Amino acid sequence: xxxxxxxxxxxxxxxxxxxxxxxxxxxxxxxxxxxxxxxxxxxxxxxxxxxxxxxx
Amino acid sequence: xxxxxxxxxxxxxxxxxxxxxxxxxxxxxxxxxxxxxxxxxxxxxxxxxxxxxxxxxxxxxxxxxxxxxxxxxxxxxxxxxxxxxxxxxxxxxxxxxxxxxxxxxxxxxxxxxxxxxxxxxxxxxxxxxxxxxxxxxxxxxxxxxxxxxxxxxxxxxxxxxxxxxxxxxxxxxxxxxxxxxxxxxxxxxxxxxxx
Numbered sequence: 001x002x003x004x005x006x007x008x009x010x011x012x013x014x015x016x017x018x019x020x021x022x023x024x025x026x027x028x029x030x031x032x033x034x035x036x037x038x039x040x041x042x043x044x045x046x047x048x049x050x051x052x053x054x055x056x
Numbered sequence: 057x058x059x060x061x062x063x064x065x066x067x068x069x070x071x072x073x074x075x076x077x078x079x080x081x082x083x084x085x086x087x088x089x090x091x092x093x094x095x096x097x098x099x100x101x102x103x104x105x106x107x108x109x110x111x112x113x114x115x116x117x118x119x120x121x122x123x124x125x126x127x128x129x130x131x132x133x134x135x136x137x138x139x140x141x142x143x144x145x146x147x148x149x150x151x152x153x154x155x156x157x158x159x160x161x162x163x164x165x166x167x168x169x170x171x172x173x174x175x176x177x178x179x180x181x182x183x184x185x186x187x188x189x190x191x192x193x194x195x196x197x198x199x200x201x202x203x204x205x206x207x208x209x210x211x212x213x214x215x216x217x218x219x220x221x222x223x224x225x226x227x228x229x230x231x232x233x234x235x236x237x238x239x240x241x242x243x244x245x246x247x248x249x250x251x
Contacts, residue, residue, distance in 0.1 A: 017205060
């Protein structure tokens with residue numbers, strides 16, 4: 001913010017680009033988590049991390 | 057009018073232009089159009105360039121360069137974590153955040169340069185393999201975004217004035233974004249190794 005209380009160029013650019021990048025990264029990692037869960041369900045029928053009879 | 061707007065908000069307009077460019081690239085299918093034409097370059101890197109020949113012929117040289125690559129990434133990650141966790145108020149609370157932001161920057165730039173140079177060598181050795189990996193392109197995109205974010209967005213703002221004059225939520229947003237994007241670069245890099 002500058003002395004007039006208005007947001008300056010550097011702050012607007014930083015906040016907007018950070019929000020866009022953060023949103024894209026969260027979207028990407030949620031997608032990766034979702035596909036991992038789907039893969040586990042495909043392999044084991046249902047998601048079961050512990051005491052899975054198919055894992056020896 | 058337009059000239060003064062551009063000079064006053066040049067950085068913001070460049071961010072908007074970059075976003076518009078990304079949207080256009082996706083909407084017009086330019087990424088799919090360019091992707092096949094890159095295969096000959098990656099094949100040449102692996103089979104004909106001296107980088108690829110050295111990387112595939114001498115395992116010890118490849119391992120040494122990869123070790124330097126990992127060390128560079130470790131230093132880079134260390135500077136990012138030290139700076140961003142200080143900005144979040146988690147560590148080094150007795151050190152002014154301005155001191156850490158300016159003090160680690162030179163180290164960050166050297167580590168980034170070393171990581172890119174050694175990374176090119178490592179990628180050349182397995183050029184025809186990484187070309188087909190989606191996670192390789194995720195890493196390259198994340199690296200490009202992280203470098204631009206650090207060099208042209210985060211650092212200019214944090215060195216422009218004392219941090220007490222910047223909105224604390226803006227600083228927190230910058231720090232969390234920085235940590236997550238460099239985490240993505242590192243995780244994608246390890247994912248390439250296990251693919």
